[in-house]
Amino acid sequence: MKSHKLLTTAGIGALMFGMTSAAMADNWRYAHEEYEGDVQDVFAVAFKEYIEENSDHSVQIYRFGELGESDDIMEQTQNGILQFVNQSPGFTGSLIPEAQIFFVPYLLPTDEETVIEFFDKSKAINEMFPELYAEQGLELLQMYPEGEMVVTTDEPIDTVDDFENKKIRVMTNPLLSETYNAFGATPTPLPWGEVYGALQTGILDGQENPIFWIQSGGLYEVSPNLVFTGHGWFTTAMMANQDFFDGLSEEDQQLVRDASEAAYDHTIEHIQGLAEEALNKIKEDCDNCTYTRLDEAQMQSLRERAPQVEEAYVEMAGESGAELLEQFKADLEAVTSDEE
Template identity: 70%
Template sequence: MSTQSKFRKLAAISAFAVGAATLASSVSADTWRYAHEEYEGDVQDVFAMKFKEYVEDNSDHSVQVYRFGELGESSDIMEQTLAGILQFVNQSPGFTGSLIPEAQIFFIPYLLPTDMDTVVEFFRESEAINEMFPKLYAEHGLKLLQMYPEGEMVVTADEPITSPADFEGKKIRVMTNPLLSATYNAFGATPTPLPWGEVYGALQTNMINGQENPIFWIESGGLYEVSPNLTFTGHGWFTTAMMANLDFYQGLSEEDQKLVQDGADYAFEKILVHIDGLAEEALEKIKKASDEVTVTRLTEEQIDKFQARAPQVKEKFIEMTGESGKELLSQFEEDLKEVQADK
């Protein structure tokens, strides 16, 4: 299916969301509903299908997976999860940050390194990830089952970006996330929040000049067709999280709670294998599909100019989140130091 066809399809399937939500309440309790933010075959979809595989292979339960657009945008599927219509949701902190401000920590530029081994070890071992975040999510009615990385963030724009000066006057699409807006303000751009369904058209009509996403999503969504200049800025990884409605999870038997957690752990291990080499594969597909694409990898000197602007975003994060954010950031940085010391 072409990229434009995907977006045209959204108009038809959005009408399905209301009907599906009504139908959901009548489905038997052993059919669990799980929605995510990506297309068939993308990282979140692979994770969801591996979770489904584990649950269905190890119990009598079944899992119904809904992909991007089938039940609305990211905000819609979170609302449905909190309302108990959905049992599980996969959503990035880019959107969850409006509900849980501390989740925006992943959008502090140059906080996370970009080499995969360090990133994976951090997600496995981090006290901030595995102990502090679950408590924060529980306060908002969510059981955090797994956080995992999807890929290094890459900027696409109407021309190559090599310095903050190149961002001046450019409208860069961001998720509806205040700290991500602060990042692009710091970088010199004009951050423009847009839901995902509007991004391709906005790039095509020059309503915006660029956006950021992991490279597999740039390929899957066809963003390189309308925003062909790719820049690897080294400023972070795209992170996402699988969650359950907390009341639903707490109402499960101990056996089913273990099934759910084991299924999430199984999917986590499978997704780490899946994303290894995925960025390189996606970039090759993009290069083969278009001769208009340019690829810019910033030098250390060029990165330094962007990195010098990161502290103001860190200060903004603390301002937004208060003492809890300050404690989380401190633990986050300590965890990173421990992981990097072991390398």
């Protein structure tokens, strides 16, 4: 397992040292939730390169653990210590309940090309979500997919009944807990830094993540049975502190928007074929891993439980969540209709 550098008083001191008004800062600070070379890091590096090639500004990237867990970097962004943050709706959902829509199972298709087209064209993604983030002092710059979700477990999963009472780690997100309750498992919220050890010691029976993260984080070493359920994609969002962004000149605001667009295009290209590459690395490295792809009948058994999660989502997210869900489905329908 990779070592995790935890947040320290000294680390925060270094971060704050010499810091002037965030709006005037030429060295912009950007934190994300993943390791070097992972998808969020690919996005961050592309963003940094565009900014530095097209301006006198510089961007300092902080990776997982360098400034704490996901909740820590969001708090630092809202407080203006960080200018940019990349955080998945799995953690943002407690702040923005509507963002939990990505955890309604079987809402998004698993076909990569369709998912990418949806993110490019969706009104829900590109028009409605920025307004919701702005209400929390955040300038939403990009939402993008990272990969299909895959479940790993301590024992092979042959049927959906094998999920019964399995302690599955979930992000600290109430709707994701509803999803695994619907699947018959026992959802267990846990910060990412504790997951490997909890799988290793049997505190957890399994977890879910995109395949590249399972490979990068070495999760297959302690949770070697991979189950492709087809229930969703991992999505993330890149945003700025709203006060910082509003304080930029029009030229710099456009620079940031252009950089995020360039990073999005680069990252979308990067994720194509990434899952297959990561899976092959796991197969090369793991002799005792198993791989189960649920057949259509088994997925249908889980899909039939999705409506209760939708109901829970609307209850949590309220009227705005219901409107977002309606638009989300309309956007998906438009994309899939175009392909027929």
